[in-house]
Amino acid sequence: MIPSKKAVLFAATTAFLSTPAFAQGEFRACLQAIKTEALRQGVSAETADRAFQNLTPDQKVIDLDSRQPEFTLTYGRYIGNSVTPERVAKGQQKMAQYRSLLDALQREYGVPPQYLVAFWGMETNYGTFLGDFQVVRSVATLACMTKRIAFFTNETVQALRILATNGMTSQQLRGSWAGAMGNMQFMPSTFMKYAVDRDGNGRIDLWNSMPDAFASAANFLRGIGFKPGLPSSDEVFLPQNFPLEQADTSVEKPVKAWAAMGVKRAGGAPLPASDEPSSIILPAGWRGPAFILYPNFKAVMNWNRSTLYALAVGILARQIAGGPGVMQAPPDDDQPLSRDTVIQMQVRLARLGFYTDDADGLLGPKTRSAVRMFQKQIGMPADGHPTPQFVQRLLQDVH
Numbered sequence: 001m002i003p004s005k006k007a008v009l010f011a012a013t014t015a016f017l018s019t020p021a022f023a024q025g026e027f028r029a030c031l032q033a034i035k036t037e038a039l040r041q042g043v044s045a046e047t048a049d050r051a052f053q054n055l056t057p058d059q060k061v062i063d064l065d066s067r068q069p070e071f072t073l074t075y076g077r078y079i080g081n082s083v084t085p086e087r088v089a090k091g092q093q094k095m096a097q098y099r100s101l102l103d104a105l106q107r108e109y110g111v112p113p114q115y116l117v118a119f120w121g122m123e124t125n126y127g128t129f130l131g132d133f134q135v136v137r138s139v140a141t142l143a144c145m146t147k148r149i150a151f152f153t154n155e156t157v158q159a160l161r162i163l164a165t166n167g168m169t170s171q172q173l174r175g176s177w178a179g180a181m182g183n184m185q186f187m188p189s190t191f192m193k194y195a196v197d198r199d200g201n202g203r204i205d206l207w208n209s210m211p212d213a214f215a216s217a218a219n220f221l222r223g224i225g226f227k228p229g230l231p232s233s234d235e236v237f238l239p240q241n242f243p244l245e246q247a248d249t250s251v252e253k254p255v256k257a258w259a260a261m262g263v264k265r266a267g268g269a270p271l272p273a274s275d276e277p278s279s280i281i282l283p284a285g286w287r288g289p290a291f292i293l294y295p296n297f298k299a300v301m302n303w304n305r306s307t308l309y310a311l312a313v314g315i316l317a318r319q320i321a322g323g324p325g326v327m328q329a330p331p332d333d334d335q336p337l338s339r340d341t342v343i344q345m346q347v348r349l350a351r352l353g354f355y356t357d358d359a360d361g362l363l364g365p366k367t368r369s370a371v372r373m374f375q376k377q378i379g380m381p382a383d384g385h386p387t388p389q390f391v392q393r394l395l396q397d398v399h
């Protein structure tokens with residue numbers, strides 16, 4: 001591994017990019033350190049040297065990496081963009097097309113067809129956007145020119161291992177700017193750990209072979225905890241007197257306990273009679289839809305650590321399988337908040353004694369918890385969801 005002192009140095013070099021000779025020298029030194037680790041993991045010097053020969057940092061990758069989203073995502077906008085009628089229809093068509101393969105994978109890995117197709121739809125819109133960056137160059141740039149040195153050093157080593165074990169050149173190994181590859185957007189480390197050659201031609205091809213891509217996704221999902229049984233989530237109806245502060249991922253109860261409180265599936269059907277641990281969330285606040293999250297929701301979050309992504313996978317999978325869409329519409333006045341606004345909120349909530357973390361402009365669990373405390377104080381429903389009205393009230397209410 002590269003010493004942590006180096007990490008600081010390499011992070012600092014991004015400021016010196018106007019002096020290419022200096023940056024290039026540092027980049028070569030960084031590649032040399034990655035090569036040492038690759039050799040330790042059994043990559044041949046020849047493979048490493050061929051991949052790193054004439055390799056330069058990709059400024060486009062550095063630019064994309066430093067881009068910060070200006071606004072928070074709202075549930076309504078995110079789901080509206082990712083679960084479109086077109087994506088559902090195309091998913092149903094793809095599921096029919098690959099039915100026998102997907103059924104066989106369900107028997108072997110325990111992952112239902114609609115989930116494999118939903119991930120495919122979310123990751124690359126069914127193979128439409130595979131990415132055309134050179135993966136070795138991307139992950140080496142991120143390892144050497146950003147602060148996530150340990151993570152991307154490993155991804156670079158794993159990318160070299162793919163070249164060696166899968167008989168590919170670094171020109172052929174293509175992916176997103178951040179190194180995610182093929183139909184399911186596998187990072188190099190995921191590829192090395194979980195990708196399988198399903199069609200038996202002796203090579204793993206996540207770009208052109210759907211048997212390889214689907215089987216690899218099924219193997220990955222099983223590896224990160226996906227189990228047959230309950231889906232990842234269900235939309236639910238909450239009873240009138242439901243204690244809103246319990247709608248939080250930190251509160252887990254057996255499914256049966258929520259049912260005993262009067263929680264039903266959307267449409268009125270009872271919840272599954274299950275003792276599995278589960279949580280309730282209100283991603284658009286108390287006026288929007290409620291969801292129960294079953295254990296498979298955590299497995300989906302192990303694929304991508306975004307709650308909205310994981311909700312979208314579950315909603316898309318259900319509809320691809322012919323099930324209903326979400327019944328409760330999100331409130332149409334919900335607005336994305338800018339990072340600056342969230343920072344102002346955090347500063348104000350800190351002054352009120354409700355928030356003790358950094359004002360980082362991110363709407364994390366601690367900020368939502370502080371929002372709940374202020375909501376309680378002023379007699380608003382304590383759902384932890386900052387509406388535009390809430391923000392106005394919070395920022396105006398200065399004593």
Ligand SMILES: [Ca+2]
Pocket residue numbers: 197198199200201202203204205209212
């Ligand atoms: Ca293959």
